[in-house]
Amino acid sequence: MSNVLIIAEHDGSQLNSSTAKAVSCASGIDGADITVAVFGSGSDAVANQAAGINGVSKVLNVDKPENAQALSAVLAPQIAELAAAYDYIFGPSTTFGKDLMPAVAALLDVEQVSDIMEVVGPREFKRPVYAGNAILTVNVPDGSKVVATVRTASYKAAAEGGSAAVEAASVSAALPSHTRYVELQSEQGERPDLQTAKLVISGGRGVGSKENFDIIYNLADKLGAGVGASRAAVDAGYVSNDMQVGQTGKIIAPDLYIAIGISGAIQHLTGIKDVGTIVAINKDPEAPIFEIADIGLVGDLFEIIPQLQEKI
Amino acid sequence: MKTIMVCLKRVVDYNVRIRVKPDGSGVVTDGVKMSINPFDEIALEEALQIKERGDAEEVVVVTIGPSDAQQQLRTGLAMGADRAILIESDADVSPLAAAKVFLKQIEKDSPDLVILGKQAIDDDCNQTGQMLATLWQRPQATFASKLELAGDKATVTREVDAGLEVIEVDLPAVITTDLRLNEPRFVKLPDIMKAKKKPLETIAIADFGVETSPQITAGNWAEPAGRAKGIMVEDVDGLIAALKEKELV
Numbered sequence: 001m002s003n004v005l006i007i008a009e010h011d012g013s014q015l016n017s018s019t020a021k022a023v024s025c026a027s028g029i030d031g032a033d034i035t036v037a038v039f040g041s042g043s044d045a046v047a048n049q050a051a052g053i054n055g056v057s058k059v060l061n062v063d064k065p066e067n068a069q070a071l072s073a074v075l076a077p078q079i080a081e082l083a084a085a086y087d088y089i090f091g092p093s094t095t096f097g098k099d100l101m102p103a104v105a106a107l108l109d110v111e112q113v114s115d116i117m118e119v120v121g122p123r124e125f126k127r128p129v130y131a132g133n134a135i136l137t138v139n140v141p142d143g144s145k146v147v148a149t150v151r152t153a154s155y156k157a158a159a160e161g162g163s164a165a166v167e168a169a170s171v172s173a174a175l176p177s178h179t180r181y182v183e184l185q186s187e188q189g190e191r192p193d194l195q196t197a198k199l200v201i202s203g204g205r206g207v208g209s210k211e212n213f214d215i216i217y218n219l220a221d222k223l224g225a226g227v228g229a230s231r232a233a234v235d236a237g238y239v240s241n242d243m244q245v246g247q248t249g250k251i252i253a254p255d256l257y258i259a260i261g262i263s264g265a266i267q268h269l270t271g272i273k274d275v276g277t278i279v280a281i282n283k284d285p286e287a288p289i290f291e292i293a294d295i296g297l298v299g300d301l302f303e304i305i306p307q308l309q310e311k312i
Numbered sequence: 313m314k315t316i317m318v319c320l321k322r323v324v325d326y327n328v329r330i331r332v333k334p335d336g337s338g339v340v341t342d343g344v345k346m347s348i349n350p351f352d353e354i355a356l357e358e359a360l361q362i363k364e365r366g367d368a369e370e371v372v373v374v375t376i377g378p379s380d381a382q383q384q385l386r387t388g389l390a391m392g393a394d395r396a397i398l399i400e401s402d403a404d405v406s407p408l409a410a411a412k413v414f415l416k417q418i419e420k421d422s423p424d425l426v427i428l429g430k431q432a433i434d435d436d437c438n439q440t441g442q443m444l445a446t447l448w449q450r451p452q453a454t455f456a457s458k459l460e461l462a463g464d465k466a467t468v469t470r471e472v473d474a475g476l477e478v479i480e481v482d483l484p485a486v487i488t489t490d491l492r493l494n495e496p497r498f499v500k501l502p503d504i505m506k507a508k509k510k511p512l513e514t515i516a517i518a519d520f521g522v523e524t525s526p527q528i529t530a531g532n533w534a535e536p537a538g539r540a541k542g543i544m545v546e547d548v549d550g551l552i553a554a555l556k557e558k559e560l561v
Contacts, residue, residue: 071479072442072452072454073445073451073452076446094473095454095455095470095472095473096472096473098438098454098455099442099452099454099455099472100442101442102407102438102439102440102441102442102446103442103443103445103452105408105439105443106408106411106442106443106446106447107446109408110408110527111406111407111526111527111528112407112408112437112439113528114436114437114438114439115436124531128436128536129434129435129436130324130330130339130433130434130436131330131433131436132536133329133330133339133536134330134339134533134534134535134536135533135534135535135536136530136531136532136533136534137530137532137533137534138528138529138530139528139529139531140527140528141527141528141529144527176449176451178450178451178481178482178485179451179452179453179479179481179482180479180480180481181477181478181479182467182479182480183477183478184472184474184475184476184477184478185469185475185476185477185478186475186476193473193474194473195473199560241457241471241492242471242473242475242476248491250473255560256555256560273536273539276560277555277558277560278539278542279551279555281551290542290544292542293542294539294540294542294543295542295543295544295545295551295554295555296542296544296545297544297545297546297547297548297550297551298544299547307548308548308551308552311548311552312552312561
């Protein structure tokens with residue numbers, strides 16, 4: 001049996017789907033017995049959501065005021081303490097997990113496997129390097145704990161329908177006070193989160209201005225889509241950086257991605273490699289985005305999008 | 313503050329198109345342009361701006377790498393760093409081993425701030441800064457897009473998936489940089505000449521007494537799988553029909 005501990009990502013009330021994706025990855029390990037650890041303050045609801053993920057056999061709820069915010073310096077010592085009973089300690093490869101898991105690995109004095117995209121064997125994993133331009137197979141030696149982040153774009157969320165037991169867990173690790181949460185500023189509003197949306201509509205430099213981006217927002221709101229942007233659109237000041245899709249922004253994997261006025265620089269394509277279906281709308285028939293698009297349409301987005309908005 | 317330490321990594325330049333060797337033993341690096349990891353360049357720029365504001369006395373650049381990594385340190389000195397340290401290692405070291413070695417150097421130089429890139433663009437690990445902060449038992453502020461110093465504290469804005477998170481940390485601390493923290497300066501010719509006279513110390517990695525042989529081993533390297541060829545449609549009706557066929561609308 002392989003005991004796996006997965007660190008849940010949540011915002012205090014909602015479990016992030018990155019957790020169920022990490023469960024999917026861990027299910028690929030032979031004989032995996034999966035425990036999800038929830039660190040929070042008043043985190044019963046999140047723990048119950050985690051208990052409902054198929055494939056999870058137990059949820060540990062570490063509920064204490066210090067865990068109200070996910071600060072790596074505070075969570076890592078608690079995880080390292082719980083890790084004694086586990087062979088594998090996984091977190092999602094989101095900014096939450098990327099910040100946290102190397103600290104856990106350092107406390108356990110083991111190297112970390114970043115961005116697992118495929119479990120080849122119990123100690124053998126594939127991961128992308130060079131911005132996804134090469135895929136490297138790595139081996140973790142026998143007897144060593146496996147600390148890893150899971151590339152969420154490579155996995156579908158494990159289904160709901162489980163009924164794992166939730167246990168309150170206590171830890172005794174001393175927690176530092178040298179790092180303090182101040183605030184979270186978000187410009188995303190009420191639209192679906194890019195990382196979890198099934199449909200994402202993105203605009204690029206071709207959209208032309210901050211005001212013109214309304215055409216993208218309107219279509220997205222009609223379809224219930226998340227809104228993204230290319231780096232060019234971010235750099236031009238049309239939208240905020242938390243909407244950026246690509247190597248230097250978010251790597252996403254919705255079922256459907258509609259790229260509007262995006263030429264398709266390599267750095268953008270890196271962010272959408274795992275999308276189910278890519279639709280490209282661009283006035284330039286030579287735009288590189290058409291080389292990877294599943295469905296391409298050449299034309300003026302200011303004519304096409306209103307029609308699409310009306311007919312779809 | 314007295315000293316800011318910036319950790320640099322020598323990597324394949326970001327403009328180089330990466331090719332996997334046919335035998336799957338790695339990527340082609342012979343004759344390929346090497347540069348400072350772009351995120352580390354941002355780290356150095358931030359340190360230099362802090363010094364230029366009068367908030368730090370010196371900026372030290374440190375790298376772990378082969379003898380040729382002197383080139384990247386010289387570039388760092390030309391950008392404005394005061395001195396450089398090459399911890400010489402012909403073998404690649406893991407982020408954990410790098411963090412242990414950097415910690416030994418920190419114990420010598422006692423920096424008030426350590427800044428480095430959030431990840432290197434070769435192995436894309438995104439681990440070294442977090443591991444260094446943890447082993448040093450000091451705060452970490454990863455993915456920084458804004459850094460403000462006030463006395464013995466720093467307020468850092470972090471680029472996280474949900475937006476921008478602001479945290480406050482006590483110094484000394486480890487900061488890892490995201491792309492939007494600043495735009496690194498271009499190096500001018502007179503600065504390159506001046507950099508030749510700045511101190512560059514070389515230390516063999518073995519002198520640190522840290523176990524650096526890798527735990528995790530690299531196996532096969534492969535090209536990523538490509539996407540299947542798509543179709544072109546003529547108009548919006550064609551697009552909607554194609555989406556319906558795939559049961560996406």
